[in-house]
Amino acid sequence: MTNSKLDRRSFIKSAGLVTAGGAVATTLATPALAQDTRELKMVTTWGKNLPGLGTGAQRLADRITKASDGRISVKLFAAGELVPPFESHDAVQSGTADMYHGAEYYWQGKNKAFNFFAAVPMGLTAAENDAWMQFGGGQELWDELSAGFGVKALPAGNTGAQMGGWFRNEVNTVEDLKGIKMRMPGLGGEVLRRVGMTAVALPGGEVFPALQAGTIDATEWVGPWLDLTFGFYKVAKFYYGPGFHEPGTTLSLGINKGIWDSMSEADQELISACAYAENNQMYSEINFRNGAALAELVNVHGVQRxxxxxxxxxxFAKASEEVVSEVAEDDLGRRIVDSFRKARTDLGGWLNVQELPYVQRRNKYLG
Structure with missing residues (x-):
């Protein structure tokens, strides 16, 4: 008995696992933890502290840092602080930054199929898009597309259904639209061109000054809460909906693929869980705040809905189908379009049976 105890004590001491006081030593573990610590730079397409979008990106960075107990420390750089907003994808691809938070349609110059992983005209709602991503093959197709650019991307926010936009004057016919210069990115902008409008892509921080200066005649942004924040009602009083162009816009976390592939499965799962948590939280927050913001726009600021x-x-619908079809310019594009359309048909059929009739009847009888 005595010899066994001595042998065990000798082994424990020689392994450096106890201190003189008998407590478990941390001197061996500490360097390993230090070596495993990552400090990652996240760039965004959003202005600093922009409600909903910029604050959501910051919340995601903080969530990853906290969930990893500081082992993966994410520092956020708002639009323009490290790189211009529309260069966020390039920065992550090249390694200038490690992550981005943005909207995939901003990268359509690289491949038009990126639009499908943010929003496409007459596309999927937020709930439909999540279903396609997780169970309809959407994430796998996104992985295939992004891998060609050295990026791993995940859903990390959603604006929900967006409004059609702000106009200085009423528009009642297609003829009324002709010649109007409107801020709208992605494939939605191409739809505007098909109906005789001029589409202009501008990052968020440049939209109000352009509208105020008359550089553009109309704009869309997101919905009542964020639009109220930007003050579009001060320049344009006619607020149109529903939007055809972004029925449930997914925002994304993009990670340099070299960094992603070097992570353990546990850390990949941690980051994925944080991204999906933000995907849900942002959608919930924007949805919750839109109702009160719309009431304020109409009742306080005199906006004409x-x-x-x-x-x-x-x-818009006919032009949208033409534009979406043109994305299928290669094998991957065709597979993305086919998968998306199948999901839209399958999911839309269910919404028509239950959710849409329910909401309409609930609001009819209960307000």
């Missing part, structure tokens, strides 16, 4: 006429919306 309008619905697009059937003539205008039909023109």
């Amino acid at each position: 309008r619905d697009f006429s059937d003539e205008i919306f039909e023109a």
Whole structure:
């Protein structure tokens, strides 16, 4: 018995696992933890502290840092602080930054198929998009597309259904749209061109000054809460909906693929969980705040809420199908379009049976 105890004590001492006081020593573990610590730079396409989007990006950076107990420390750089907003993808691809938070349609110059992983005209709602991502093959197709640019991307936010936009004057017919210069990115901008408008892509911080100066005649941004923050009502009083162009815009966390591949499966799971948590939280926050913001716009600021006429919306819908079809310019593009359309048909069929009729009847009888 005595010899066994001595042998065990000798082994423990020689392994450096106890201190003189008998406590478990940390001197061996500490260097290993230090070596495993990562400090990652996240760039964004959003202005600093922009409600919903910029604050969501910061929340994601903080969540990853806290969930990893500081072992993966993420520092956020808002639009323009490290790179210009539309260069965020390039920065992560080249290694200038480690992560980005943005919207994939900003990278359509690299491949038009990126639009499908943010929003496409007459596309999927937020709930439909999450279903496609997780169970309809959307994430796998996104992985395949992004890998060609050295990036791993994940859903990390959603704006929900976006409004159609702000106009200085009423628009009732397709003829009324002709010649209007409107801020709209992605494939939605191409739809505007098909109906005789001029589409302009601008990052968030440049939209209000352009509208105020008359550089653009109309703009869309997100929805009542964020639009109220930007003050578009001060320049344009006609607020149109529903938007055809972004029915549930997914925002994304992009990670340099070399960094992603070097991570353990546990750390990949941790970051994925944080991204999906932000995906849900941002959507919930924006959805919650939009109602009160819309009431303020109408009742306090005198905004005129309008619905697009059937003539205008039909023109948008027809042009949207043309534009979406043109994304299928290679094998991967065709597979993305086919998968997306199948999901839209399958998921839309269910929404028509239950969710849409339910909400309409609930609001009819209960307000």
